[in-house]
Amino acid sequence: MKIEAVDAFYLRMPDVKCIGDGSQDALLIRVSAGGFTGWGECEASPLPTIAALIAPISHSACQPVLNSVLGATIDGPASIRAVHRAVHTNCFDLLQADHALSGIDIALWDLLGKVEGAPVWSFFSSVNMPKTAYASQLFGATPEDTFAAAKEVAKLGYLAAKFGWGPIGTGSVEDDRHQVAAAREGLGLDRTLLVDTGCIFDHDLEMAAQRIGILEEFQVGWWEEPFATGALAEYSTLSERTPVSLAAGEGAHNADQAKHLIDYGGVTTIQIDTGRVGGITAARQVAEYARSKNVHYVNHTFTSNLALSASLQPYPEQIGLAEVPTQTSELARAIGGDTWSIDAEGAVAAPAEPGLGIIPSLEALQSYRQAIEIRWNGKPIWTS
Ligand SMILES: [Mg+2]
Incomplete structure (x- = not known):
């Protein structure tokens, strides 16, 4: 099966304080392939990480992360490692790429676990x-x-x-x-x-x-x-x-x-x-x-x-x-x-359920969702 979609959800507390607590906002990633979905969370500032997903190509080693992910085949652990390698090859000059990749990679393992009915571990x-x-x-x-x-x-x-x-x-x-x-x-x-x-x-x-x-x-x-x-x-x-x-x-x-x-x-x-x-x-x-x-x-x-x-x-x-x-x-x-x-x-211990064993509910997160629109030359290139 091929990766059909990668969605990113920027969530934020109404009041973010200047304290050492990284849980005050979040960037959740959802990947979809073959009727399955997987979830991951980036431990990263959400907006620059969304930018890394879609920023227009700057040169061959500075491509948008999604270019190396969408359409890739997922059929086992080796295929996830191949996506990982492709992002590193195509994005090594894009410093936020590993943060963005983190959420995607986690979501891919979650998805694979659900497909195989097996916990990731x-x-x-x-x-x-x-x-x-x-x-x-x-x-x-x-x-x-x-x-x-x-x-x-x-x-x-x-x-x-x-x-x-x-x-x-x-x-x-x-x-x-x-x-x-x-x-x-x-x-x-x-x-x-x-x-x-x-x-x-x-x-x-x-x-x-x-x-x-x-x-x-x-x-x-x-x-x-x-x-x-x-x-x-x-x-x-x-x-x-x-x-x-x-x-x-x-x-x-x-x-x-x-x-x-x-x-x-x-x-x-x-x-x-x-x-x-x-x-x-x-x-x-x-x-x-x-x-x-x-x-x-x-x-x-x-x-x-x-x-x-x-x-x-x-x-x-x-x-x-x-x-x-x-x-x-x-x-x-x-x-x-x-x-x-x-x-x-x-x-x-890690959960015994397939994938990560934790499935977020977008409904429960509705009040934290941030509406994002990124425009380039007047044209929207990202909305969520
Ligand atoms: Mg520490």
Whole structure:
């Protein structure tokens, strides 16, 4: 069967705040082929991503993404990988292409799973191992807020929690110490605490290094994103100065960037968002590479359950941790339902249903839909 249509739906909360919460808007992708549909979500700014789908050809390596997708044959995993390769060949000078491809690739795997009546993970492995869920949250505005949030996730049965962004790294070392201490105190000593400093130190090795003592003192399981994704030298040097595992990878826009963090950044936890890295195809490449290098692969997800399912599919044979967003927007919950439930052991696994096992309802999303019309020389080239 051939890909007949690719539709993109820009969804947005009425009020988008300047906070580290990527679930306040969304770009959903629907692909249609042979009477089947598949859904994917781009972890990307929606408008530039729509532009990448349709922007008129600039030159041979800067073509609209849809040129490499519409009309392509889908008859198995190899055919999805062929679409992936075609987009990379025809769009490598179009920097938003991997974000757009991410949603399309996820939707193609969802569609293939529905055609075959099989969950996506079953194309990679015969087993689907549960992983310990970690509740993913932002640091509170004050240590007291962080303490209360940590208490709450412990009460909900999570064995692990991550706190990130918010005020961390924006004030003094002592301010950060109070925040991490509050998270540890709220969680208790028997749960895993993870800290995400959200790239706040950019390339500043010494600013980051001043926090090493805090992370060691409060037995933090990993230190996520001290630096910008490309700061490989700083990651590598910091990794030699602390036994705390460095985690990064959510900012990787293709499999190569993630592999570089492993090979040259000293990162021992690699976190991949299928909605950003180029979809499930690229994420699976990273998962296999991480395993060969003894690096802990973990999903990155801070949006809907559709995105969470997509990010759980590429590493079914592994145990370890899985990120479960617990503070997402009303929009994210409208896309894929309430917070993903954890079992009695505090674990999660990719769904057993065909495809991704999550089917968004456009009816339920109607009030979030944004009307888009893009014109070129007075002629509409995209409406939704
Ligand atoms: Mg993060």
